[in-house]
Amino acid sequence: MSRPLCNHYAAILSSVATAAGGRSGAHVAGAVHCLILRTLPHPPPVHLLNHLLTAYGKSGRHARARGLFDAMPHRNLYTYNALLTTLAHARLLGDMEALFASMPERDAVSYNALIAGFAGANLPARAAGAYRTLLREEDAGVRPSRITMSSMVMAASALGDRALGRQFHCQILRVGFGAYAFVGSPLVDMYAKMGLIGYAKRVFDELEGKNVVMYNTMITGLLRCKMVQEARQLFEVMTDRDSITWTTMVTGLTQNGLESEALDVFRRMRAQGVAIDQYTFGSILTACGALSALEQGKQIHAYTIRTCYDDNIFVGSALVDMYSKCRSIILAETVFWRMSSRNIISWTAMIVGYGQNGCSEEAVRAFSEMQRDGIEPDDYTLGSVISSCANLASLEEGAQFHCLALVSGLMPYITVSNALVTLYGKCGSIEDAHRLFDEMPFHDQVSWTALVSGYAQFGKAKETIDLFEKMLSKGVKPDGVTFIGVLSACSRAGFVEKGRSYFYSMQKDHGIVPVDDHYTCMIDLYSRSGRLKEAEEFIKKMPVRPDAIGWGTLLSACRLRGDMEIGKWAAENLLEIDPHNPASYVLLCSMHAAKGQWNEVAQLRRGMRDRQVKKEPGCSWIKYKNKVHIFSADDQSHPFSKGIYEKLEWLNSKMVEEGYKPDVSSVLHDVADADKVHMLSHHSEKLAIAFGLMFVPQDMPIRIVKNLRVCVDCHNATKFISKITGRDILVRDAVRFHKFSNGLCSCGDFW
């Protein structure tokens, strides 16, 4: 009676073990465990309990496995090996070593578990140590098996040690695992990871009786080495593809930038009824994110819900990432908070998502929440939260993260250092940025670009160009972002010819295809120096039409120079592309207002109202004693409002004494000039500066942040204020950075 029952249980348990478990595996194991205890005579046969031990281990229940092991009245070598493997798999290396030491006897399998544990935990040196012990274990008659060799090959692969890898390959050939039955895949994998795809292919070709795993490994290697065509061919000739084969193709195609093809493969996979698991979902969601394919992404999200994968930590993180890449940050948030648990990856996905969707404050807040949750950031997380601070131009918070980087030991990571260089550059602390850069032991493309852009934003054109040339001479390749820094520096300094030659060299010498931002820089380059006709010709010769920012750049230059003809052309195009952008109306209004054409202004205002376009209200803010003080124009809500206006009053009279003349062309209302002057004097920026003058200690610069561009009058006034008060005033506006000192601005009056 109990014999067939026994076999039945064993069969169930081994199916749990080979199906690589998961949550349901653990449930099945638990259920069978109960059945064994209830229906079989006590004690149950050891081999059955060993089976159970393995099933628990495979489904991630190492504590259960441990408990069962401790409760077992009889244990054999298999029992020990099963637990040893479980501990190795769970990376409980201390327990693993202790168990190994306590074993009454050991065989090759015991050593293999030990070696695989070390190799998997990225401790190849310890794996090699275990291998040497195995070779010395002569009295027990234990010899390395082919599995030992394959584990060692994986250790060599993890070490990236080509010599060691070749050595093991030779040993394998010598001891006669010649047909590579089990060692073949790891060898192929190792060579591919080392970039020696030729060797990998040779090993693969020599394999006899290739199974799915071998094919899968080869396809992975080919895709890793960007040999997409060969991978495709191999995939198509396979007759017995499994779920991993398909997933490998989806992943590899995505990683090679062929996301649409990945989606096709995914569709074929579903059509053929291939099992889809967390790996597949993770990859296909990455593909959707890269394509910004929100609809496809949503469909796949629905599919994850139907298959109960939506709460899986891998799939959940991938969903958060997909939604934020599709610019649906609310959906990303919803998924994130619905997950029953969150790890460092999910938190980082959320933080990066906030940052990339312009929600920098939320990114910083989420970072603190993560820390409160007891999760320590890694280099990736810290780098991205610092980038968010950079976008906020939040020097205080950024500096706190600088401290965190120092105490947490994450400073040496290049992502962290690069983010800090960017932060200091964007916050106008270009000296700090440069010092940090000098302290870095190694600079990559991003580090150089961060510093180049920092100087460019600071308006230091000559330094920007010198630095860029130095970067080239060091053999560091610039990318599109680097050139945006260089071109914008040229444009701000009025280096038209230089900028033009960099633009052509970028395409010819560096093979970089210009994108909208580069074209905008070029339009800016011409129009800023008043060469509006050339800007017009440039636009007409462009292979693409300018985007809204490009047209806006031209339009604002036309406004400055009073060129109605080209200005009209720019405005028409701008309104066509972006009829809901308040900036286009504001610019057009200000052009007409400057000429006193109030009828046109009124018409434009009507147009705005009809289309329900609202001008983004300008505001400026200043941080003082960890509190942000926000001001809007004419704002009287601040508790110190009275003092602020008194201070402004005083400043105004001083400024006038020094020769300040209000620039009324910035006012878009048809009112008397005296009223315009009054309106100007209460711009949000001036309120924030007055507050800063009252509270920020004398020897500290006053740091203002502004959501729009600085207006002409405020820019002029701030120069006067810096001279009168002898204070340094740093203003970060929507586009760039201004440092006012002793009556001059770092931007050289170009912005």
Added chain:
DNA sequence: CTAGGGTTAG
């Protein structure tokens, strides 16, 4: 009659 290999997320 039990143990070992290949793929995933920021």
